[in-house]
Amino acid sequence: MTTVPAPTDDPNVAPPSRPVALVTGASAGIGLACVELLAERGHDLVLVARRRERLDEIAARLAGAGAQSLVVAADLTDPAAAATVADAALARFGRVDVLVNNAGYGHAERFLELPWAKHRAFIEVMLTSVVELTHRLAPQMIARRYGRIAHVASLAAFVPESPGSLYSPAKRFMVSFSRSLALELRGTGVTSTAICPGFTYSEFHDVMGNRGHMNTLPKWLWMDARAVARLGLDATFRGDAVIIPGAVNKAIAALCWLLPASAIHALAPKSVMERHDRVDR
Numbered sequence: 001m002t003t004v005p006a007p008t009d010d011p012n013v014a015p016p017s018r019p020v021a022l023v024t025g026a027s028a029g030i031g032l033a034c035v036e037l038l039a040e041r042g043h044d045l046v047l048v049a050r051r052r053e054r055l056d057e058i059a060a061r062l063a064g065a066g067a068q069s070l071v072v073a074a075d076l077t078d079p080a081a082a083a084t085v086a087d088a089a090l091a092r093f094g095r096v097d098v099l100v101n102n103a104g105y106g107h108a109e110r111f112l113e114l115p116w117a118k119h120r121a122f123i124e125v126m127l128t129s130v131v132e133l134t135h136r137l138a139p140q141m142i143a144r145r146y147g148r149i150a151h152v153a154s155l156a157a158f159v160p161e162s163p164g165s166l167y168s169p170a171k172r173f174m175v176s177f178s179r180s181l182a183l184e185l186r187g188t189g190v191t192s193t194a195i196c197p198g199f200t201y202s203e204f205h206d207v208m209g210n211r212g213h214m215n216t217l218p219k220w221l222w223m224d225a226r227a228v229a230r231l232g233l234d235a236t237f238r239g240d241a242v243i244i245p246g247a248v249n250k251a252i253a254a255l256c257w258l259l260p261a262s263a264i265h266a267l268a269p270k271s272v273m274e275r276h277d278r279v280d281r
Contacts, residue, residue, distance in 0.1 A: 020044035025103035033229035077121035082132040110164025145189035156200040191239035195232035
């Protein structure tokens with residue numbers, strides 16, 4: 001279910017005088033860090049997530065810093081949600097200058113252990129909504145000859161697949177889609193960037209119920225959500241096609257490129273190979 005306010009007929013709401021950024025998965029983790037950094041960098045925000053109360057709290061805090069926010073409480077498993085989100089953003093602000101496709105989650109269960117309805121919902125959030133929001137918002141960016149599109153993918157796009165998971169394949173698609181889009185957008189003033197974080201501290205692990213397991217992993221594997229968001233947004237505004245934040249994550253990606261999958265599986269801790277698909281946000 002998607003709920004939005006009705007701001008278009010409010011005479012007290014002024015049109016934006018600042019650039020506008022739309023962030024999905026804006027209520028926590030990397031998404032929230034992106035929201036805060038974009039507000040600090042002078043953007044008004046379209047905040048998209050399922051938790052309306054949480055988004056309202058964030059919007060109130062941003063208002064104190066001078067940023068206007070449109071809250072869109074949306075469940076992106078709903079096939080109609082992406083259209084509703086895009087329409088609400090354009091109705092309120094007239095444009096979107098920066099799109100951050102960040103919403104995402106994972107499953108503890110393997111592929112055949114879950115009913116198809118769970119997989120369909122996962123694909124809707126991780127793939128369909130990403131492509132649809134991009135398709136709906138990129139044309140108005142091109143028309144104004146400016147836009148920045150960021151897809152928060154994962155280091156999981158580069159490492160060998162874990163058993164029975166759709167997460168790595170989905171993130172591989174996101175990186176490939178972002179690169180393909182970047183080629184299409186050349187010369188338009190609009191860019192596409194895939195941000196590929198590794199293990200990132202956030203409440204994502206509490207929501208997934210795997211905080212205890214995550215605390216057993218080496219601290220050098222981890223990055224702070226704000227640091228990931230800062231590096232990712234810097235790359236997005238530069239127009240980089242792909243960014244892997246952090247030296248450790250870059251080294252892991254390079255090893256995965258150089259070594260066969262069997263060697264990576266043999267070298268990496270079993271817990272990492274079986275769990276990396278659901279811990280990056």
